Amino acid sequence: MNKILFSSISKKFVMALAGLFLIVFLPVHLSINLMLLKPDPEPFNRAAHFMATFPLVKIVEVILILAILVHISWGIYLQIQNWLARPQGYVVKIKTRTSFFSRFMIWTGASVLTFLIIHFTNFYFIRLGLVEGNPENFYGVAHSLFKIPAYNYIYLVCFILLGLHLYHAFSSAFQTLGLNHRLWTPVVKVVALIYAIVIPLGFAVISITIWQFR
Amino acid sequence: MKLTLKIWRQKDARAKGSFVTYHMDNVSPEMSFLEMMDALNKKLVEEDKDPVAFDHDCREGICGSCGMYINGHPHGPVPGVTTCHLSMRYFNDGDTIWVEPWRAKPFPVIRDLIVDRSAFDKIQVAGGFISVNAGAAPEANSIPVRKKNADEAFDSAICIGCGACVAACKNASAMLFVSAKISQFALLPQGRVEAKDRVRAMVEKMDELGFGNCSNTGACEAACPKKIKLTNIARLNREYYKAY
Amino acid sequence: MIRLNSKIPDGPLARKWTSYKASVKLVNPANKKKIDIIVVGTGLSGASAASSLGELGYNVKVFCYQDSPRRAHSVAAQGGINAAKNYQNDGDSVYRLFYDMIKGGDFRAREANVYRAAEVSNQVIDHFTAIGVPFARDYGGTLDTRSFGGVQVSRTFYAKGQTGQQCLLGCYSSLNRQIKKGTVKMFPRREMLDLVVIDGRARGIITRNLVTGEIERHSAHAVVLATGGYGTIYYLSTLAVNSNASAAWKAHKKGACFANPSFVQIHPTCVPQLNEFQSKLTLMSESLRNDGRVWVPRTKGDKRPANDIPEEERDYYLERRYPAYGNLVPRDVGSRAAKERCDAGYGVGDTGLAVYLDFRDAINKQGKKAIESKYGNLFELYKTITGKDPYEEPMMIYPAGHYTMGGLWVDYELMTTIPGLYAIGESNFSDHGANRLGASSLMQAAGDGYFILPVTINNYLADQIRVPKIPTDSPEFEEAEKSARERLAKLISIKGKQTASSFHKRLGKIMWDYCGMTRNEEGLKKALVLVKELKKEFWSDLNVPGTINELNQELEKAGRVADYFELAELLITDAIERKESCGAHFREEYQTPDGEALRNDKEFAYVAVWEYAGEGKPHILHKEELKFEEVEMKERSYK
Incomplete structure (x- = not known):
């Protein structure tokens, strides 16, 4: 059983599934965040409240947290194995043509993780009562954060890196799941590109709008 | 042409290696890379120095013996050729060429540019076969195979086992190599009988030997002298899931 | 003094193998486990023999000098593998394949062996197909064949231009299966340094571990040599540069007679030598002569680029000398004609040792596309090696040493003149007489290893079951x-x-x-x-x-x-x-x-079998008279 769960392909399979789940989650998150652009805080706070209390969402939330944890820990585990597979490196760096961003997944992933920690400190931990703040008014919390320029810079950089992460992740997940097709794989790659631009752009637009225009 | 060579020299598996610089005059652009190495070795032997050890045999790109990591490229900068077919006309007068052995934990250096690739054999021993004894085969045409599948199986089967995929992969993963064999048999009805046991055994052995994990970078496909496709890896993944 | 006994079974030619199999001694499975066999070489014949012997239950030890058994030079065979399947309904049969081989070998091969090689050819194809060799197929899913080497039927099974590679990897996979089972133990990076003969029987080998330099002793009840040919005696050849005759030669010096050593096939269409450091001559499939025209300049030492030489100053010497066959003359004739022109000073290229193979007319007539679909991969290969584009300028070709028909003398059971020592594949003097036909080397090597040796070796080993494990301290x-x-x-x-x-x-x-x-x-x-x-x-x-x-x-x-x-x-x-x-x-x-x-059939219809007489002494010639019961010796005529 161990062999099955911890074989290289199984680990990648779990990574891909967790990753795909997160890929599905991101648009949901974005659509809620878009409500931040409304001058009225009510819809956003209501949505946030709904997400925090509705039982079904609760279940999904557990899965989400698990997906994040698994994706991160498996990612680090795989990366360590990969480093160990070449204890002595080359003097001349590998110049073979590859999908460029695939080479930096651990680093783009790590920066996304850094952001997640900040993000959780700001919101999730407030809700859990671990950090001070008003859990009834996330709209206000968000708006005040976006008014801090430094926060915005970090936010923007992280989302650019997330985009790079997503660009390879999206199509890579399909390959790992064994879904490679003469006709559909090129389509997946185009969708991946669009997705990797649109999602981070959406988040960025929200933060910049609030920072500059509200 | 005049060339400066920076070649990895290492006495044996335990010794600590280092780069040694050699200067070559009169390199003809018509030589292959290995013939240039022959010329260097001739010079070294005539000076009673140890020649550079490297694996090579057929010198026509099919046996898979040769393999040098040249200026950051397994088998050199020209795509689709093995080191023995790499022509010196792709280099310029005055170039400095760095030559390193394949680097991967499962491919330890034996001497100079020779590495031990027996890990590949071990993976094949684990399951890279169809269990039919000599004499037990049915009439050849009693097993029809769709032409498309036969052709695709052939395209996977042309892997020469040189190890360039592992050498090029930032994770030293052997997935392209394993997937080529898995694909060849997965595409043929003869191979389907043992498909599940085969893929489990070969992947398990691959992991055990310490190859890295595939992160779908595509370096293997780009470095493969036989242009084995990445689609094989997706098929390997599929076959693996089907096995459970 | 050695006495030759070819041990050809009695009876009509077509029944010999069947009756041999019916009467050969057997070894029971329990006894097989107690018997050790050494196989040297892992090409098509060695790997197939080792795996088959392993399947039978013998303890097999296999040796090769490469880092992996998969690299043996069978891997480089291009064209295909013959079998008398008659899938094309074109009148092929075992007899016809046999006859083509015996005639192609210019009546210098042993009839009974050749017939058997033809007979097992069909089993070889069945077996390769069953173990997953991806031969080319037709749209209906059946196996495709092509015609090859000037015979009148289409009997050559192929896997694009890499048939040897695919067949070898097939044998390698059966070998791996036995290694996993534990019946076969593999020793790569080992070179055989000597044969050990005890009381007149082959009992082991001395090897050198090529990594550590250690000298090792290995014993067995029988030793099988599958060490290939000696074409690299010419230095430049189509063989792998490390191919060698040492194992066979060491066996020869220990008492195994060497047969017909001078029978070496020179292949007419190879990429010529381009520089003085060249280590290898690469074969270009002879199928190119179907559309390419061979020529040299009419003027001695004409150094103009080929395309600048006008039509009337070109000498299409094959078409001139052999109007009936033209560019399609047989291999030996084509090779000799090229040599004649170059020796006379008409050769092209820097060395003057090359002739042109020109596709200009074929491209003009059929279009570049048609030529590309037929020879695209070969043109690509040529360009990789020479940097020149055969679509734009003619190829340069020259003959090169290729295959050795000669080798260790063996009897019908593939045993050499040393009891317990066998030679299979190209390493024996085999079934090809004085000239080998295209696509028959893979056929013979695999036939020897899969279907002949595993039967005949029992006849010897049946008497060895009481011999305990051979100690290596004798x-x-x-x-x-x-x-x-x-x-x-x-x-x-x-x-x-x-x-x-x-x-x-x-x-x-x-x-x-x-x-x-x-x-x-x-x-x-x-x-x-x-x-x-x-x-x-x-x-x-x-x-x-x-x-x-x-x-x-x-x-x-x-x-x-x-x-x-x-x-x-x-x-x-x-x-x-x-x-x-x-x-x-x-x-x-x-x-x-x-x-x-x-x-000269009267005086030379024999196999020249040479016995080693000791250091510095002349070899002793024995003659195995060739008796043809079934076929009549005829002149090979191409005019």
């Missing part, structure tokens, strides 16, 4: 190891100035010039002197750096070249002795008025 092992060590030490101690390869190159040049495509008595005698002189120089001016106890590629080469000097003398002697022209052996003194090979 005086014979002691002595063999000692002499192997001494020889290595001797090679290293010369400390001269020249490399083994430079000697090899010079030896190759002598062999090529005087004992290549055409031979004459005067040249051969001169070659004998030259080889002896060079050999002397070798033993006094060779330099091998390093020691015995480490990976030492120069030492490996030196040992092989040293053996080639000895084999070269025998090869030349055999060529002198055979005063006729047959197949690949063309003696200029014996030709018809129009330059064709002139066979």
Whole structure:
């Protein structure tokens, strides 16, 4: 059983599934965040409240947290194995043509993780009562954060890196799941590109709008 | 042409290696890379120095013996050729060429540019076969195979086992190599009988030997002298899931 | 003094193998486990023999000098593998395949062996298909064939231009299966240094671990050599550069007779030598001559680029000399004609040792697309090697040493003149007579390994079941190891100035010039002197750096070249002795008025079997008379 769960392909399979789940989650998150652009805080706070209390969402939330944890820990585990597979490196760096961003997944992933920690400190931990703040008014919390320029810079950089992460992740997940097709794989790659631009752009637009225009 | 060579020299598996610089005059652009190495070795032997050890045999790109990591490229900068077919006309007068052995934990250096690739054999021993004894085969045409599948199986089967995929992969993963064999048999009805046991055994052995994990970078496909496709890896993944 | 017994079974030709199988002695499964067999070489014949013997339950030890059994030079065979399946309904049969082979070999092969090779060919195809060799297929899912080498039927199964690779990987996979089962133990990176003979029987080998330099002893109840041909005696050939005759030669010196050493096939269409450091000549499939026209300039030493030479100044010499066959003359004729033009000073390229193979007319007539679909991969290969584009300018080609029909003499059971020592595949003198037909080497090698040896070896081993495991501390092992060590030490101690390869190159040049495509008595005698002189120089001016106890590629080469000097003398002697022209052996003194090979069946319808008589003594010639019961000896005519 161990062999099955911890074989290289199984680990990648779990990574891909967790990753795909997160890929599905991101648009949901974005659509809620878009409500931040409304001058009225009510819809956003209501949505946030709904997400925090509705039982079904609760279940999904557990899965989400698990997906994040698994994706991160498996990612680090795989990366360590990969480093160990070449204890002595080359003097001349590998110049073979590859999908460029695939080479930096651990680093783009790590920066996304850094952001997640900040993000959780700001919101999730407030809700859990671990950090001070008003859990009834996330709209206000968000708006005040976006008014801090430094926060915005970090936010923007992280989302650019997330985009790079997503660009390879999206199509890579399909390959790992064994879904490679003469006709559909090129389509997946185009969708991946669009997705990797649109999602981070959406988040960025929200933060910049609030920072500059509200 | 005049060339400066920076070649990895290492006495044996335990010794600590280092780069040694050699200067070559009169390199003809018509030589292959290995013939240039022959010329260097001739010079070294005539000076009673140890020649550079490297694996090579057929010198026509099919046996898979040769393999040098040249200026950051397994088998050199020209795509689709093995080191023995790499022509010196792709280099310029005055170039400095760095030559390193394949680097991967499962491919330890034996001497100079020779590495031990027996890990590949071990993976094949684990399951890279169809269990039919000599004499037990049915009439050849009693097993029809769709032409498309036969052709695709052939395209996977042309892997020469040189190890360039592992050498090029930032994770030293052997997935392209394993997937080529898995694909060849997965595409043929003869191979389907043992498909599940085969893929489990070969992947398990691959992991055990310490190859890295595939992160779908595509370096293997780009470095493969036989242009084995990445689609094989997706098929390997599929076959693996089907096995459970 | 050796007495030859070919052990051909009685009865009509078509029944011989069947009746042999019905009466051959067997070894019961329980006893097989107690018997050890050594197989040297992992090409098509070695790997298939080892795996089949493993399947039967014997303990098999396999050795190869490469880092993996998958690299043996069978991997480089291109065209295909013959079988008498008659899938095309074109009138093929076992008899027809047999007849084509015996005639193609210019009636210098043993009838019964050739018939058997044809007979098992169908089983070989069945087996390869079953173990997953991806042969080309037709749209209906059945196996496709193509015609090859000028025979009138389509019987060649193929996997694009890589049939050898696919068949070898098939054998390699059956070998792996037995390794996993534990019946076969694999020893890669080992070189056989000597054969151990105890009480007249082959009982083991001495090997050198090429990584550590360690000298090892391995014992067995029987030893099988599957060590390939000796084409690299010419230095430049289509063979792998490390291919060698050493294992076979060591066996020869221990009592295995060598048959027809002078029968070497020179392939007409190879990429010529481009520089003085060239190590290898790559074959270009002879199918190219279907559309390519062969020519040289009419003027001696014309150095203009090919495309600047106008039509009327080109000499299409094959079309001129052989109007009926034109560019499609058989291999030996094409090779000799190219040599004749180049020797006369009309050769092209920097070395003057090349002729043009021109596709201009075919491209103009059929279009580039059509030519590309037929020969695209070959054109690509040519361009990779030479950097020149055959679509734009003619290819340059020249003949090169390719396959050795000669080899260790074996009887019908594939046993050499040493009891318990077998030779299979290209390493035996085999089934190809004086000339091999295209696509029959894979067929013979796999047939030997999968279906013939695993039957015949039982006949010997049945008497060996009471022989316990052979100890490796006997005086014979002691002595063999000692002499192997001494020889290595001797090679290293010369400390001269020249490399083994430079000697090899010079030896190759002598062999090529005087004992290549055409031979004459005067040249051969001169070659004998030259080889002896060079050999002397070798033993006094060779330099091998390093020691015995480490990976030492120069030492490996030196040992092989040293053996080639000895084999070269025998090869030349055999060529002198055979005063006729047959197949690949063309003696200029014996030709018809129009330059064709002139066979002498009355005096030379025999296999020349050479016995080693000891250091410095001349070899002893034995003759195995060839009796043809089924076929009539005819002149091979192409005009």
